[in-house]
């Protein structure tokens with residue numbers, strides 16, 4: 001997947017911009033507040049249907065406008081051309097289009113555009129809440145396992161229903177509820193197997209990359225499924241049922257799963273510096289790119305926001321080299337291009353400068 005053209009309208013401080021990026025490395029520079037991250041945010045929208053900075057689509061629409069739009073075209077992994085578009089209105093309505101066909105299902109769009117992101121907040125992947133790590137794993141599964149998306153939606157719906165019954169103190173085994181509880185268990189077990197399999201596949205790749213990125217440490221990842229190791233989900237739910245009635249929600253299950261990091265046998269955040277945490281995240285994301293490429297034969301698009309604030313020069317270079325070696329299309333923002341001196345060595349690159357929302361190729 002490579003983007004050859006990106007066009008934005010009324011997106012944050014960008015009234016209108018057209019960008020023809022490199023299929024390899026695109027560097028976007030500009031002062032604070034010029035609009036660099038907004039360009040990445042727009043590409044992120046194509047891959048996720050949402051922003052990485054806010055849950056409020058309205059904040060992204062340019063002030064005093066009633067909608068933003070993003071159009072992009074390029075080639076897919078079979079070298080076929082494609083066109084996609086997304087429009088979001090202040091009324092919360094949205095439309096997306098794929099090769100001229102309109103759709104109200106974001107999954108049609110986002111399944112086509114695999115986007116990964118590294119920002120100053122990316123350390124949350126290691127030190128933030130488990131939901132950050134579940135999202136990370138689920139991104140991989142969404143793009144690899146056909147069944148994942150509907151399994152995930154079904155599980156979420158059944159879980160919501162169980163939580164509602166717990167709050168009402170209703171019997172979970174009553175005939176009208178029994179079938180749905182069985183479905184919850186069956187769907188939850190399937191979801192768990194997929195996530196477990198994903199981490200097992202990621203582990204050897206991560207071990208190799210992290211020993212290169214953090215050679216002074218032994219970093220291990222492991223999967224926690226969200227309930228006791230040796231129990232089935234059905235047993236774990238039964239054991240916790242009284243407690244769940246007391247608290248009014250389901251305390252065990254795949255919605256509590258996590259990926260655990262141990263560095264030299266202890267929690268990563270207790271031993272790694274902030275820079276080293278960033279390296280751990282970079283290694284994890286690079287591993288995910290490699291696994292995605294191996295499992296699908298497809299290429300992802302990688303956004304690196306404010307890379308200068310994140311990693312020292314040597315690490316920046318190593319990260320970008322690693323991504324380019326996997327034929328990833330990369331978009332990097334930096335305040336000064338001096339932060340990316342090493343990019344001189346790449347022939348296939350394009351440089352853009354942003355000033356007050358105006359984008360110009362250098």
Ligand SMILES: Nc1ncnc2c1ncn2[C@@H]1O[C@H](COP(=O)(O)OP(=O)(O)OP(=O)(O)O)[C@@H](O)[C@H]1O
Pocket residue numbers: 011012013014030031032033034035036037038039058059060061062063306335
């Ligand atoms: N809805 C909006 N309408 C108009 N302008 C907006 C809107 N939302 C944000 N802005 C402005 O858009 C500008 C672009 O911000 P952006 O985060 O893209 O800048 P940046 O170049 O990445 O800056 P930094 O280097 O500080 O991260 C900011 O000046 C911001 O105040």
